[in-house]
Amino acid sequence: MLGFLAARQAGVDDPLRLRRAESTRRVLSLTLNPDREVDRIHGNAINTIDIEVIEGRYMLSGGADGVIVVYDLENYSGKPQYTCKAVCTVGRSNRHVHKFSVETVQWYPHDTGMFVSSSFDKTMKVWDTETLKPAEVFEFEDNVYSHHLSPIARKHSLIAVGTKDPKIQLCDLKSGSRIQVLQGHRAEVLSVRWSPRHEHVLATASADSKVKVWDVRRASGCLFTLDQHNGDKTKAASEAVNTAHNGRVNGLCFTADGLHLLTTGTDDRMRLWNSATGENTLVNYGKVSNGSRKRLQFAVSRGCGPELAFVPCESSVAVYAVHTGELLTTLRGHYNNVDCCEFHPDYQELYTGGKDCNILAWIPVLRAADVEEESKRANQAAAAAAEPPSVNPAFQDAWSSDED
Template sequence: MNELLFERSSGNTGPNVFARWQTTQLLKSFRPAPQFRFDGGERGTAVADGEASSGPSGSSSSSIWAHQAGVSALSLERFDGRILISGASDASIKLWDLEECGSPSQPHVFKPVASIVRSEKSHKYGITHLSFYPFDSAAFLSTSYDQTLKLWSTEGTQLSASFNLGNKVYTHAISPIASHLLVACGTQHPAVRLVDLRSGANVQSLAGHGGAVLAAAWSPRYEHVLATGSVDGTVKIWDVRRASALIGMLDHEDSLGLYHNGLLGADGKVRIRASAKAHTAPVNGLTWTDDGSYIVSAGHDRRIRVWDAATGRNTLASFGPSIRNSHLGSVTMFTSPVGLTHPGKELLFWPNDTETLVLDLHDGHVITKLRGTGPAVAGVRSTGGAERTVKNRTTSIVWRGAGGHGGSSGVVMGGSNMAGAIFSAHLDGQIRAWTPHIQGNDDEDEGDDLDGISEEKAQKRKALDDVFRSLMGNKITFT
């Protein structure tokens, strides 16, 4: 670090290179932040892993849940990174204001600013996916196993529109850049449903998958391009403007791409290999890098694959045997924003069952593992006496950059808010926070207890202070 500071001061290292090095170090240093808790107001008794049903946990703090039934989905608004919404297995939805936290170094218990409970007008079954309206945080979308897609007003949590899709809805996606306001819904039916928020109609069905659609993601570069993944192992690329919308399929055996493997016909059009499969098992995870250059897919074959979005070629990034993925539902993952790291050094954040892996996107090696503080198996005994035991799986993760979701200022923490964090949802009912470890944090130094500082450390500080004062106190004159 000192060498890098010297290189920057001497002009050998530019400010952008130094900033990327610093943010890369922060991205690799996330650790649990147990001082931040989410209390949804539900009461009961937590049962620890392996604990007999007659012996409830005596810790009062363990009886705080965001959703006692288990948190199944999360979403964070992308502008200020302030409003977090969470959905539960009991069909409830809660909104949290992350700006409640006065200082990121002080413990804080978040309380929901609004709640939506199960009712005839709201959802009846578990929430499967949540997302904010892309251009304004005043609205958000939710889908559920009750076969509906709903549009809500954030202010007052009022229902604005409801769409019955006729099948269980596993996921939905809305483009972050498009003006067409089409919501792609993956359901139990093999056809992808497109819902137009403007007209309130199901305007199109994209037929071609051989089973339920578990994953969907719009391109962040081309507003009409959509990628979807299915239980049949296929990942299809669509252009929703075309009558025959399918424009490509990803093939895990193709390391050259559509335009380089002899599939270009005499008419200049690309012929698609009908048997192409991205994975040998159901595909339940899809995301794009935020510059649209790469597509990342994940499947039940315990493989994560990275694809060149321009050609469709498999980059052959190997993520090793540690990947765990068996849940029949959409998996949320994300990549670090382009620009925070050096080109070609982007990171992938993957919810790996009971932990979150930070992986190098292009060579697949594990950078670090974010392991939760809760038990692997969690039980909850409600006030009514009912008890449930679940595997404490991570169901969703969201990214909060400094100054907003995915902000260009990265993960640097500062100011009075909790900027630069990852939030994860868990089936034990908790929402957990993860923050980067900042070396030499001024707040920590000011809050140090003098009794806890070793004598040697105090002497070194005094010596450095004396040197600094002696240098700054001498006036230098030139004759």
Template sequence: MNRLLFERSTGNVGPNAFARLHAASLVTSLWAAPEYRFDGGERGAAVHDGELSPGNHIWAHQSGVNALALERFEGRILVSGGSDASIKIWDLEQYQSPDQVSINTFKPTGTIPRCSSPSGGNGHRFGVTHLSFYPFDSAAFLSTSFDQTLKLWSTDAAKVSGSFQLGSKVYTHAVSPIASHLLVACGTQHPAVRLVDLRSGANVQSLSGHGGAVLSASWSPRHEHVLATGSVDGTVRLWDIRRAGGAIGLLDLEDSLGLYYNGLLGVDGTGRPMVRRSRLSAKAHSAPVNGLTWTDDGNYIVSAGHDRRIRVWDAATGRNTLASFGPSIQNNQLSGVTMFTSPQGVTPPGKELLFWPNESEVLVMDLHEGTIITRLRSVGPSTAGVRSASGARGGERTVRNRITSLVWRGSGGGGSSSGVVTGGSNTSAAIYSAHLDGQIRAWVPALSRKSERFGSKHEGDSLDLDDDDDEDPDQKGEDRAKKRKALDDVFKSLMGKQITFS
């Protein structure tokens, strides 16, 4: 860091490059922050590796956390959905004790309980599968559930504003971050992608073509009418919702040149993407595709499947870039995987990072090389559960400590304009993860952890973070004197020798 500051002060590094380099160093120094805890108000006895764990335990959702969503304007409001169908709203900037060593415990500002009646109540009846905020206003968010419904909620009132019955189990939904239309793409047990218009409240369109349930969906951040969806049949289809048929093409794992698909390379006279016929047998994966995302600039599509492969595609040509992420990838869950890439400005162009929930750890990988930059390992046992507060054996539930959802906090809480939290607020964090053991965990840069003086120093503090500031001034002066004397001795030993030439 000192060298980077020196280069910036001498003008060798420009302000944009400086911000990008500093942001990248913070991202790669993320570590678990167990001092941030989420208390949903549920009580019981914890079960770790089959044995009761002593002490008091808290959970965000005792039954397990299925989904997370974070509003992108201030990075302040976090919404979580549980396996028990409940939804909780958290304020990440709620006031905490000024004591930096204390545990920061968040409590929900709003709770939407499970609805037990099929005909009444606001909440969902079965587990929440996906959450997302309204794209242009944090005052509303969306949720889908195994109860076959899509619901629109008021964030402040924690009340339902609209409910849409889709007639099939809903695995995921997606809202365009840039579009003027208010269409929600829903992936359900039915092979057709359902488009719900929030303005009219109707299912305005169905996109047919997949051969099975749709597990993943993601809108292009560049073309407001382009949608990518993944299915259990191993295909990834791209759609232009303005077209009658809708389909643009298929991503083909055997196409490393972009020969069979040319959907986003250009536009025709009407402004619509050009289309070239794809191979009818084209597949992106040899197993169900349950993960899809785009890079922020819209240049690449990232897909993940049950074949334990992650593939990166050129969005303009449909070319498989052949990025290899190795054998470490784990992907067994049927529901959608919420992976994401580093936002624009955080890393240099062509050096984007991929954040992948790999069972009980988060892998931070180079998007194009596939190499693992760092592993974020969660604190706690591999299996965990709860026993009901009454102590009844029948109330015990044991699950694997698997990560189900990830969200990036790029603003608010001391966040910088480049999308990385640089410390300052004791509630700031770069990433939040949801776990099946009922916890929501935070991951913060090592610099933020050091400033909070929580616990012992860990490996992240070795990243040139001016650790000498914590030493005693007299000790620092003595060390400097020793170093200066050693350098003087070396200098004298070299310069004191008489050199002759013959």
């Protein structure tokens, strides 16, 4: 630590190097936190979670019971042991609740006043967090597996939607209508993901074993289809041409800089691709157990060196070095299969949800200096606890909205 500080003061090191090194140390020390719990609200499997990036304070979850929950991750008690409370819930008594399993939830990237959910009830709903009522409802002819809003878009407000129909739907938030269809897949589209680097670039994964990368401004649409053999016809002779995996492709995730794309498939493989050229980098992760027939939500760290991937593998979470394929550690704590992971870059924490109906918090092991700092923060929180906690205005009217 002192070496980093001295090098930074002398101007030898990049100012971000210390931050990157400490973030990496914290991520590599992740462990299940016995002092932090998350309210158990869902009565069935938790399929999806998302943490908003504005304050890094509120978390969404969606379950197989159709319920959506908003959690506040802040600690108001001033004590090390606390529970992340549910701020509001779209429960079974809410007349706007999804009728079937919620497959994807996502905060609007630019403020917490809105979030989007999609479900097997063939709808995607855009929710007003103040009233917990849908501001817009998009209806489809088939089950919705996945949707995604671009985290960086300024020139469009499109939501990409993957359904049981091979066609990818692009819905416009401004007009409230479906404005474009991308055709090319031959089976259901299980996962969609916008690039964090180029706002018009979209990646889609399908049960037809293919991953396609699109530029939605182009008339032809598809830029390229990922090929696990990099065009080597001799290796692909006994297999389908231009396939990313030898099974259903159900997971997509760009690295934070958008230069690479990670994919997972039911062939128990994970692959890393150059997102600009579509080249398979041939990184070997070994066997990555994947028996899910739906979208698998995994996460990639931000602000770390090297970058790390958190991948659900049955009832545990495997942590891989993205660019070397090394399995660094395995996080065990769930009693049943893990379905979703979400990384919190502000505190280098990980939240996971699974079929055991639990959301678990994994936090870094604290050093002595960290413990002292945490104690100081806890004392400040205890002093502030004498006053009513300030809640985002968007949630003020949602506390008792279950009965709406």
